[in-house]
Amino acid sequence: MSQPDHERLDNKARRLLGSTGRPSTDGDGFIASGTLAIPGQNLDETIESGTALRVEVACAGEGTVTFTALSGTARAVRRVDCAQPVTKGFRLTTAAPRLAVRADSATPETVGTAYVVRRAD
Structure with a gap:
């Protein structure tokens, strides 16, 4: 896939x-x-340990993406079907002063990704 398509x-x-x-x-x-x-x-290293977060993820294209949010021992994983125009959200309380958001797919050339992290209410 070309850069403009991605x-x-x-x-x-x-x-x-x-x-x-x-x-x-x-x-x-x-x-x-x-x-x-x-x-x-x-990777965001400005988040304090013990912060309750709401992570929203989405992908577009053909295939699936597995999103993982990690903070110390805290971990949340969501698999998203990119052909479905929906978002997935999940909560995570940080267990370290950092948050990593990862994406992986068997078809990286046919998907696009996005995420938003907010403090949970």
Whole structure:
């Protein structure tokens, strides 16, 4: 897949989350957002241990993506079918002063990804 096609899929996944990838200014507890290379991860080392989070993930394209959120011994995994225009959300309480969000797929060339992390209510 060419770079513009991959960017198009990442943008489609971001739209599913209703996110432009920029922090919200309405006090919704925004922490981080982005897209992920596959296989790949984004790491945030500014989160305090014991923080309750809500992680939302989406993918677009053909295939599935397994998203993993890790913080110390805390771990949450969600598999998402990219052909279905839905998002998956899950909660995670950090067990270390960092959060890694990972993505993996058997078909990395045909999927785009996006995620948003917010403080849980």
